[in-house]
Amino acid sequence: MPRLARSFKICLALTASLALAACSASGNEDRARVTVIDDAGTSINPVGIRLNYASATARSAVAKGLIGLDEQGRVVPSIAARWIVTDDGLSYIFRLNETKWEDGRQITAERIATLLTERFVELRTSRLGRDLRVVDEIISMTGRVIEIRLDSPHPNFLQLLAQPEMGLFRAGHGAGPMIEFDRAPFYQLAPLVLPDENEEENPEEEETAVEDDPRRVTLRSETASRAIARFDAGHIDVVLNGKFHHLPLIDESGINTNNLRLDPVAGLFGLRFIRGEGFWSVPQNREILSMAIDRPALLTSFPNVTAWKSRQKIVPEALDVAGINTRPDWASMTMQDRIAFARQHVSRWKASEGFVQPLSVSLPDAAGADILFIRIRADLRRVGLDARKVGLGAEADVLLIDELAPYDSPQWFLSRFSCDQTPVCLNDADSKISEADAATNLEIKARLYAESEQMLVNHYNYIPLGTPVRWSIVRPDQRGFAVNPRGWHPLNTLVGIPIS
Structure with a gap:
């Protein structure tokens, strides 16, 4: 039985069982039932530096940072009420809200400066580590003002600070806007209710206030088939973190496509070379794959994804520098001319060097990934090459990269192909990226990044395919949800709780 049909039968069976076993709370706007799709089935834990999507979503709900992201992906105040940035872009000064931690202790600038310093050190080996190198020091200026000083300008530093990893815990306590209420049988969150400053604190009354507040979010992490089945049965209001390889399940489930939401995200979706042997060790031959x-x-x-945009280069066009063309040399050729050129190149190589081993492609074990692979293999066969699919973690020539850009920075895109990220790399490009990182003039910084992209595009250690796909399934009456370019959907807004 084909994988898609088998998955769909499992999905239908689960839907039927859920319809009998579960009680629906659909239509209650004070409660939101959320499932995050996770192929690995990992648990939800908001503590740590490498957070899966569900854990990051939970952390942003219970441990806010200086600033955060709202349901439209915009940077908004959180612990900080407002901020200013100096003209040289090297100093960010934040005035804090007058608020408290979950345990009732007052938030102070001195404590926030210490926690941020410690958190930046923890995150050095995380996905944000390279960007955080720009931080020089964090200073507590007064009881409610802190300053973050940078070594060089980082135009997207506020977007960096708004990432969920930047949420702060003090002795295990966050600052809301929600609190963890229960973990069994699934993760449950309730509003953080701070005591009235004019009343004497009573822990029992505070606990009762939390229990009595009807606003609740339940959060699960499970496979796509189970998530879709729960939604179809009426027991889930929002499904998050759908990716391209899950899309065939939507096609087969019968779910109304009006409930499907596609985020207009930026990021990387393509093939990164992780091994360069034989034919594939030569950049000109890797170019043939791209052509x-x-x-x-x-x-x-x-x-279902009519607006999916193809890509031929690494950095989005919106971040391009005028006067520098970072597209591949063959970008203006027709598809027919590209095929003819590639076929001749491969024929000459085989005549000189002999047989070319099939390109091994590491992909998820899912129907959508099979569709992607079949297309790539068919395209390679047209030019005299072949491919074989292997699972994630297996030895391969290329690995599918499917990542969202957390902020609008050329540096983020380019650093994914540096020598500390992949063995098929270019030292000269690394040096150019480091030079751009250190530049204090923004025009020079942008030009150096563009020159770095030119080098990497011609090196072909990454074959761009398109923009990533991120989809959600949302009930029409669900409040506090909006598609956005960050692909980020906070839990608190789903039940009407502000971030600060």
Whole structure:
């Protein structure tokens, strides 16, 4: 039985069992039932530096940082009420809200400065580590003002500070806007209710206030088939973190596509070389792979995503520098001309060097990934090459990269292909990126990043395919949800709780 049919039968069976076993609370706007799709089935734990999507979502709900992201992906005040940035871009000064931690202790600038310093050290080996190198020091200026000083300008530093990893805990206590209420049988959150400053503190009354507040969010983490089944049965209000390889399940489930929400995200979706042997050790041969792939045809294999954009370069066009062309040399060629050129190149190589081993492609074990692979293999066969699919973690030539950009920075895109990220790399490009990181003039910084992209595009250690796909399923009457370019959906807004 094909994988998709088997998954769909499991999905239907689960839907039927859920319809009998569960009680629906649909239509109660004070409660939101949320499932995050996670192929690995990992648990929800908001503590740590490498957070899966569900854990990051939980952390942003219970441990806010200086600033945060709202349901539209915009940077908004959180612990900080407001801020200013100096003209040189090297100093960010924040005035804090007058608020408290979950345990009732007052939030102070001195404590926040200490916690941020410690957190930045913890995150050095995380996905944010490279960007955080720009921080020089954090200073507590008065009881409610802190300053963060940078070594060089970082135009997207506020977006960096708004990431969920930047949420702060003090002795295990966050500052809301929600609190962890229960973990069994699933993660439950309730509003953080701080005591009235004019009343004497009574822990029992505070606990009762939390229990009596009807606003609740339940959070699960499970596979796509189970998440879709729960939604179809009426027991989930929001499904988050859907990816391209889950899309066939939507097609087969019968869920109304009006409930499908697609975030207009930026990021990386393509093939990163993690091994360069034989034919694939030569950049000009890796270029053949990039030329051979018919991106529009590949992306239209997924009918629910009509706005999926193909890509030929690394950094989005919106971040391009005027006067510097970072597109590949063949970008203006027709698909027919690209195929003809690639076929001739491969024929000459085989005549000189002999047989070319099939390209091994590491992909998720899912129906959507099978569709992607079949298209890539067919395109390679048109030019005299072949491919084979292997699972995630297996030895491979290329690995599918499917990542969202947390902020609008060329540096984020380019650093994913540096020598500390992949063995197929270019030292000269690394040096150019480091030079750009250190530059204090923003125009020079942008130009150096663009020159770095030119080098990496010509090195072909990454074959861009398109923008990433992130989808959610949301009931029409669900409040506090909006599609956004960050692909980020906070829990507190789903039940009408402000972040600060």
